[in-house]
Amino acid sequence: MTSSSIKTEQEIQSISKAAALGDRCFSHILGFIKPGMSEKQVAAEIKWFLTTNGAEGLAFDTISVSGKRSCLPHGEPTNKPIEKGEFLTLDFGAVIDGYCADMTRTIAIGSVTDEMRRVYEIVLEAQLAAIDYIKAGVRCFDADKTARDIIVNAGYGEYYPHGLGHGVGTLVHEAPTLNAKSEEILEKNMVITIEPGIYIPDQFGVRIEDLAIVTDFGIINKVESQKELIIL
């Protein structure tokens, strides 16, 4: 069952625990990934780490997509090996006390092209702009627009097919919906994701996603993992 979009202190604590475990998992996985491993191997390691470190389960099936497959926003992991020169997008979340977390990082293996770096920087700029803008009282479509304008103005608007984010609670997708049409107003103690992305068909994709608590003064970001480009 879905939880109320405005969370209690106790609910926020549980979600924060789940998000903190996600950060620990990401840092573990950075030391685990080696070129030649499959997307599925990485997804299996994420599941193992989360469930042996306090998670009751996973909030959703882990997304682990590399190379051309990183342009699939909801791609399932395959046996494809992760190669040097590719992006790898990891989207995952733990469940603790019945509450979900949700985070995404895109990392590079070995090296990036100039265009890969440029697209990464645009997504990061868009994500940081939305983080700066969001606070209680903001309309969801304005939050979405803050990030979207940066991507559109950089010339990649057609490659950003989804909304900025969503509420998270007992379900990983709850109200509010943050997209170009949503007139909902963000309120204190809503828990939302902020996750712009750019996906260039048959080339690569980038998404950066944090999980945040809305306050009267801004957001409290519960995901602390590095988002400046990591090249393993």
Ligand SMILES: [Mn+2]
């Ligand atoms: Mn999400």
